[in-house]
Structure formats: C-alpha cells, structure tokens
Amino acid sequence: MEVTEAPDPRLDGTVLAVRDLVTVYPTRLGVVPAVDGVGFELGAGEVLGIVGDSGSGKTTLARSLLGLVAAPGRIESGEILLHGRNLLDFTPEEMRRVRGTEIAMIFQNPIRSFHPGFTIGWQLTEAVTRHQRVSRREATDRAIEALTWVGMPEPAVRMRDHPHQFSGGMLQRVMIAMSLLNEPAVLVADEPTTALDVTIQAQILELVQRLAVDRGLGVILVTHNLGMVASICDRVMVMYAGQIVEEASVDDVFARPAHPYTVGLLDSQPDRATGARLAAMAGGSPTMTALPPGCRFEPRCAYAEAACSQPPDLWALGSGQTARCWVSKRHGELPAHPDGEPGTAGSGTG
Ligand SMILES: Nc1ncnc2c1ncn2[C@@H]1O[C@H](COP(=O)(O)OP(=O)(O)O)[C@@H](O)[C@H]1O
Ligand SMILES: [Mg+2]
Structure with a gap:
C-alpha cells in the first residue's frame, strides 16, 4: 500500500478514530445528511455499541467506515483514521485491500x-x-x-x-x-443477529465479545436493541437524525441517561418478563430533508425549553458522558422528568 505516514500521535491505543464525518444522499426532495458530523474513537479490544431508531444513520455510518456507501450517497467531509491513516485519502483499490484485511464487516443476513x-x-x-x-x-x-x-x-x-x-x-x-x-483490527457488525432466534443471538454476541477480548479486536456493534448493548458493549453511542446525541459508558447510559431521546429509548424497550413495551415515544423521527433548525429532537421532547430552538453541541457533562442537549448542559445532567417522573429510566427496565 502506498500510504505509509507515521501514526497520528493523538491516537494512543486507539485503532480507529472518526472525526466530523459527513455522509449525504442527494434525493429528489433535497440532500439527506444521513451522517452529520459524527466523531468517536475505538480502542483495541473495545466493543462500541451504536443505537438509534431506524433511519438515524447507523448503517450509513457503518458503511462509510468501509468505503461502501451506496450510490448516489457520498462521504462529503471528515476523517476516518485507521491506525492514524486517513481512509478517505485511499484509492478504491487500497480500500478493497483495507476491507479484506484491516476492517471487516458482518451483515444482518449472512446467506447473502x-x-x-x-x-x-x-x-x-x-x-x-x-x-x-x-x-x-x-x-x-x-x-x-x-x-x-x-x-x-x-x-x-x-x-x-x-x-x-x-x-x-x-x-x-x-x-x-x-x-x-x-x-483485521476492526470488526463492524450491523444488526448481526436480527435474523436469528434469541438463544442463537446470545451465543453469537458472546462470541463477538470473546473475540474482542481475546484477539484485541475493536468492535462496532450496530443495533436497535439496548439489551444487546447492555450485555456486551463497553461504551454506547446514541444516534438521532444523523447525529450522536449521547455517548457514554454502558453503565452510565442505563443508570442516568443524559439525553431525553435516550430516556425514551430506554422506556420503550420491551419488558424482559412480559415482552410489553413500557411506553412508546411520542412522535416520529424528523424528515431528513426538512430538519428542525434547532435541536432535532425538540419537537418530541418533554424537556424542551426556549434554548432548544438553537442547535445544541455535543457537550461533555461532569459525569464523563456527553450529550447534545441544552437542558443537560444547563443542569450538568438530565434533571427529573418534567412530568414528575425520574429522569433516570430505571422504572422497570431492569
Ligand atoms: N440509498 C439511499 N438513498 C437515499 N437515502 C438513503 C439511502 N440509504 C439511506 N438513506 C437515508 O439515510 C438515512 C439513514 O439511513 P440508514 O443509515 O439506513 O439508517 P439506520 O441504519 O439507522 O436505519 C435515512 O433517512 C434513510 O432514508
Ligand atoms: Mg440500518
């Protein structure tokens, strides 16, 4: 391979670092910013979960990492640093080699x-x-x-x-x-167990986790299932409408979610015992070609206040979490639910 730059010194122990990644799909109705300024780091042996509703950009992010965005989609800007080398500078031939040897992806439906x-x-x-x-x-x-x-x-x-x-x-x-x-140094798994029954799902996840630990593999696990995240991930990124809205350790996310969307996600997981959903989240995801000008979750958010008409950044909170939320930023955490329920979604989700 041609690219032989020295590793990026910012990347101690980090296999993959993504910075300000923007991937778009031009459509008849306008440009869809499917991945809109996403950044994160992945360490060797770490399992990073990516959760979010259907359409939040998880698959586009996963495919961006491998240079496999479906046309007419394209990566518009950002950096994808694998051991410090920016994959966005690679030729298609070099990317083919990266996919075979350095970053591997497993898909939902293995037969295909x-x-x-x-x-x-x-x-x-x-x-x-x-x-x-x-x-x-x-x-x-x-x-x-x-x-x-x-x-x-x-x-x-x-x-x-x-x-x-x-x-x-x-x-x-x-x-x-x-x-x-x-x-490979990195394994990207996009909903790898959706087609499998529950017992087999658990076995596959256990396998993925063991491989991460034993082989020092950095794993990115894309799922809409928070239970899956709880059982094998170290850290989790929550995506909403193309952006990361919260990033934290799995323990922190379950103990005290810092973004109102995460609270809704936790509350809407099926109860383990009864299978019933505890609460459905009000509203639906925004139209990606007509996004709200401020916080993208604001139209659905019970916590919304005046500040939320401006776009929030992904701010670091004292707890080590980050959240894209004006309310969390102002309070240093997500306060008690405005309807009187606790801000933590611990009520029955286990
Ligand atoms: N080939 C495509 N052409 C146009 N829009 C697309 C295409 N693929 C995905 N999108 C749009 O990009 C957004 C993110 O989709 P996707 O990455 O599949 O999300 P997820 O995996 O979280 O369900 C959605 O709004 C989706 O409609
Ligand atoms: Mg998907």
Missing part, C-alpha cells in the same frame, strides 16, 4: 454474503489467497482454524458443505470466521 454454488471451504480459502501470498494448503489450514475460533463443530468436515447446508446461526459463525481470516 456467500455464493450459493461454492463450498464454504472454497470461499474461505479464496478470501485468504485473495489478500495474502500463501499456498492453498496454508489457506485451508487458516480457514479451518478460523472456524475453530467461532466454535464450529467438525470444521474440517464442514468446509465441504455449501451455504444452504448451514443453519442461520452457524452461517453467521462462518461469516464471522470469514471476517477474521486476515486478522
């Missing part, structure tokens, strides 16, 4: 990531030899080893099977094995 006509073994081996000068024999050994990492029983035998001969959960394991073949 495999060719139905070839064995898993052939496809895994091919994924190694495409990027590395190793013999077929060595590539095969590496593929079998990767299947062992993801807990595949009888890996050498299963190498001879075609994709349709695997269950959804097992195929997702194969997908994860494929993503790990070339020892």
Whole structure:
C-alpha cells in the first residue's frame, strides 16, 4: 500500500478514530445528511455499541467506515483514521485491500454474503489467497482454524458443505470466521443477529465479545436493541437524525441517561418478563430533508425549553458522558422528568 505516514500521535491505543464525518444522499426532495458530523474513537479490544431508531444513520455510518456507501450517497467531509491513516485519502483499490484485511464487516443476513454454488471451504480459502501470498494448503489450514475460533463443530468436515447446508446461526459463525481470516483490527457488525432466534443471538454476541477480548479486536456493534448493548458493549453511542446525541459508558447510559431521546429509548424497550413495551415515544423521527433548525429532537421532547430552538453541541457533562442537549448542559445532567417522573429510566427496565 502506498500510504505509509507515521501514526497520528493523538491516537494512543486507539485503532480507529472518526472525526466530523459527513455522509449525504442527494434525493429528489433535497440532500439527506444521513451522517452529520459524527466523531468517536475505538480502542483495541473495545466493543462500541451504536443505537438509534431506524433511519438515524447507523448503517450509513457503518458503511462509510468501509468505503461502501451506496450510490448516489457520498462521504462529503471528515476523517476516518485507521491506525492514524486517513481512509478517505485511499484509492478504491487500497480500500478493497483495507476491507479484506484491516476492517471487516458482518451483515444482518449472512446467506447473502456467500455464493450459493461454492463450498464454504472454497470461499474461505479464496478470501485468504485473495489478500495474502500463501499456498492453498496454508489457506485451508487458516480457514479451518478460523472456524475453530467461532466454535464450529467438525470444521474440517464442514468446509465441504455449501451455504444452504448451514443453519442461520452457524452461517453467521462462518461469516464471522470469514471476517477474521486476515486478522483485521476492526470488526463492524450491523444488526448481526436480527435474523436469528434469541438463544442463537446470545451465543453469537458472546462470541463477538470473546473475540474482542481475546484477539484485541475493536468492535462496532450496530443495533436497535439496548439489551444487546447492555450485555456486551463497553461504551454506547446514541444516534438521532444523523447525529450522536449521547455517548457514554454502558453503565452510565442505563443508570442516568443524559439525553431525553435516550430516556425514551430506554422506556420503550420491551419488558424482559412480559415482552410489553413500557411506553412508546411520542412522535416520529424528523424528515431528513426538512430538519428542525434547532435541536432535532425538540419537537418530541418533554424537556424542551426556549434554548432548544438553537442547535445544541455535543457537550461533555461532569459525569464523563456527553450529550447534545441544552437542558443537560444547563443542569450538568438530565434533571427529573418534567412530568414528575425520574429522569433516570430505571422504572422497570431492569
Ligand atoms: N440509498 C439511499 N438513498 C437515499 N437515502 C438513503 C439511502 N440509504 C439511506 N438513506 C437515508 O439515510 C438515512 C439513514 O439511513 P440508514 O443509515 O439506513 O439508517 P439506520 O441504519 O439507522 O436505519 C435515512 O433517512 C434513510 O432514508
Ligand atoms: Mg440500518
């Protein structure tokens, strides 16, 4: 690869740093700022959750990191620093290599990531030899080893099977094995378990978490399921209408959410015992081509005050959390709910 700059000194222990990323889709009704000034850092061995409603920009953010934004969408500005090198300066050819070897992505529906006509073994081996000068024999050994990492029983035998001969959960394991073949530094998982039943979901998440710890892999887990975040993430970013509205450790987010949207998200998770939703959030997400001029959540927000007609920044609060909220900023935290309920969403969510 051509790019051989020294690592960015700002990045101690950080594998991936994203700064002021803007990704847009031009549409008939105007430009959709699907990712609008997003920044974050990811450490080796860390699992970062990204949560938010459908349409908040999670998938666009994930695909931006891999240079896979669907046309006519495009990254307009920002930096994506992988070990200090800005991926936005890379050629398409260099990005192809980054995707095969340094940042891997696993998708919601594993079956679509495999060719139905070839064995898993052939496809895994091919994924190694495409990027590395190793013999077929060595590539095969590496593929079998990767299947062992993801807990595949009888890996050498299963190498001879075609994709349709695997269950959804097992195929997702194969997908994860494929993503790990070339020892990437970052794994991006976009709703990786949505198509799987609950028991298998838990197994896959456990696997992802173990891989992060054992292999020092930085993981970005995109989900709309806060339970999933609670079980395996270290930190969480909450997205709303293209922006990060809160970022904090998982413990802080559950103990004292600092953005009113996060409160609503916590309150609207299905109750573990009954499956019933505790409370639906009023209103819907804004139209991305006609965003409110101030805080984007203001039209739905029970806490809204005069200041909220101006756009808020993502401010650091004393607690180590950050929140894009005038009310939290003024109080240093999100105060008790204006309707008299506690600001913490602990009421029954566990
Ligand atoms: N190919 C596209 N063309 C136009 N708009 C798009 C396209 N893909 C996504 N969007 C818009 O970008 C916004 C973010 O979408 P997405 O990243 O898929 O969010 P999420 O993954 O959080 O559901 C939405 O408003 C969506 O309608
Ligand atoms: Mg999505």
